Amino acid sequence: MTTSSPSQVTGYAAAWSIVFVWSFWLIVSRVANESGLTIYDLTAMRYGLASLVAVPLCLYYKPWRGLKLIQIAVISFILGPVYILCVFSGFRYAPAAHGGIFMNGVLPIISILFGIVLFRVLPGVRQVLGAALILVSAIVLAWDGAATSGHNAWIGDLLFVIGAFFFASYVLLSERWKLGAMQVIFCGTVVNAVLYLPIWVLWLPSGLAQAPLQPLLLQAVYQGFVPNLIGLIFIAHAARRIGNSNTSSILAAVPGVGGLLGALILGENLSLLSTLAIGLLTIGLLTSVRRKKPSSA
Structure with missing residues (x-):
């Protein structure tokens, strides 16, 4: 059995750390509906407050020097308001657990x-097998959610899936373009x-x-600093060290943790069927995870 290199160990640690960061973010974003803040306020916090830290760092490190203009434009768009507003809108219709399921689980x-499609890699x-288990569990959760969370829950689920495509694109490009933490912060926050x-x-x-x-204050601290600083740094590091596939698979653990926190903290209803489906999704996650080979295509 081969042992993981130190760089892979830090990559796995970063990916699993973000699981817990992301799970609490689901809870904080869900309760934002009762704060009186609009989704546009939350988006402004995400970019504006994080920039208070990011701008001085970017002026010092000048991360744009290693980026082409098209790369800056693409990463900034992927991590931009369209993505964030889709996600925040999703919490208006669906419970916090569904955010984890349909953003991270898929x-x-x-x-x-x-x-x-892009690289002809089968x-x-x-x-x-892991993807099949995840897909089945997501379908079950969507169906059960419509019954227990209201008929409009599917709208939130769809918005979360759109957010997942944005996020998966970011993870993929972080690996392909070898993006550094400051480059991600510059594009995702400052721009x-x-x-x-x-x-x-x-x-x-x-x-x-x-x-x-x-x-x-809760929304300002968590929306302003956690996702766009801690989150993006950890994800960029994980994608570079253990690869896009492993990072995506580990982040699929968020549905289970998010569902548990939603039930414990927010009192959200998790039926027996939903609980079993989250368990099935977690099995799919563990099945999907594979080691990154030393030489990648």
């Missing part, structure tokens, strides 16, 4: 599709802050002035 399937038997914040201030509805202080 990532291995999207990763396989990208590999086939998945292995384990990947296909989008420059483009989005003036539009938010001038034209978009806001509940910032009326929001209670405690929920406002």
